[in-house]
Amino acid sequence: MRSPHLTRPVRRPLSGPVPGGRSADPVVLVAHGSRDPRAAVATRALARAVAVARPGLPVSASWLDHTEPGPAEALKALGAAGHRSAVLVPLLLTAAYHRRVDIPAAVAEARAAVPALAVRVADVLGPVAEEVDPALLAALRRRLAEAEPGRFDALVLAAAGTRDARARSSVGRVAAALGSRSGVPVRVAYASAAPPTVGAAVARLRAEGARRVAVSAYFLAPGLFHDAVGVAARDAGAVAVSAPLTDAPELGDLVLRRVDAAPADHLVPTAGGPADGRTPSPAAHVPGQQNAPSG
Missing domain, CATH: 3.40.50.1400 (Rossmann fold)
Structure with missing residues (x-):
């Protein structure tokens, strides 16, 4: 029993x-x-x-x-x-x-x-508190490697854009951390609301001598802004544009x-x-x- x-x-x-x-x-x-x-x-x-x-x-x-x-x-x-x-x-x-x-x-x-x-x-x-989580950087690097497995000598971190100065500062911290991890210069660019544009950032890096400029898409999902970033980046001579982070x-x-x-x-x-x-x-x-x- x-x-x-x-x-x-x-x-x-x-x-x-x-x-x-x-x-x-x-x-x-x-x-x-x-x-x-x-x-x-x-x-x-x-x-x-x-x-x-x-x-x-x-x-x-x-x-x-x-x-x-x-x-x-x-x-x-x-x-x-x-x-x-x-x-x-x-x-x-x-x-x-x-x-x-x-x-x-x-x-x-x-x-x-x-x-x-x-x-x-x-x-x-x-x-958060000015700290960039390593997982976020790893996701960005994963998408870059998927877009183009070769080496880059410069990167553009492309974000949607905002007029909020604190938000732009946050994007800048991610760019600095990505550059430190990747060992190449990284410039920030925006699809709207704030300069510089992605095309201008890519063109400037190429003018400074970079031959292989890639664009790291700081987007969580695909959409019109990511599409526009891809077109502008390639028109300016970028060798690769990463996909959004989505479900990395x-x-x-x-x-x-x-x-x-x-x-x-x-x-x-x-x-x-x-x-x-x-x-x-x-x-x-x-x-x-x-x-x-x-x-």
Whole structure:
């Protein structure tokens, strides 16, 4: 006769910590969003890659614009399903307007609808506290090697563009780290909103003597900006343009590290604006920006 404790069902919480400091809370990835359908496909691919990398972890995708569901709707759905906590991961390469304003607003909306839901908001995928994660650099280098396995003597780090000076400084830190890791000079260029253009950056490096200039695409997903960067770079003489990061294995690893490091139930004031307490400047946001690295 079986002992009763062997047949008693084990009740497990719908979310919470797991051994080893790894989070078991359901994860909601939140991307910028784009009118280009390829961007949503790329975000879903990254969500699948993250789920595969940590079996049993619920991972879903959301978007700030153009594609449903939005982050507030995704969080509300988790609360309605009985989850008591969740982690929101901004798929953003800088902590600019979207991270400081749009994401906190979405979390506040979800919490107003589901007060029992605790939401941890992770850091962006770009530099945090001026530190560039090695996984981000590894993903950029992977895409460069896939585009052209040969050697380069100069690189252009091409980003979507932003008017936010702090966001541009963040992109500059990535360029400096990429140059240090690659051993070649790296210039920053933008597809919109700020100079220099990708074509101008490639042309300048070639004028300075570089013969093999490659462009490293600082984009999380394909879209119109990445397409424009590719055309401009090749017209200016670049030998290669890397693909967007999309679901690079290193990017999935970075997402999981951000999940595990997300602070406990981190919320910003619901009526006071961004997390840093400053009033956001409309000029920091480029309306309609697609695949933008700025948050």
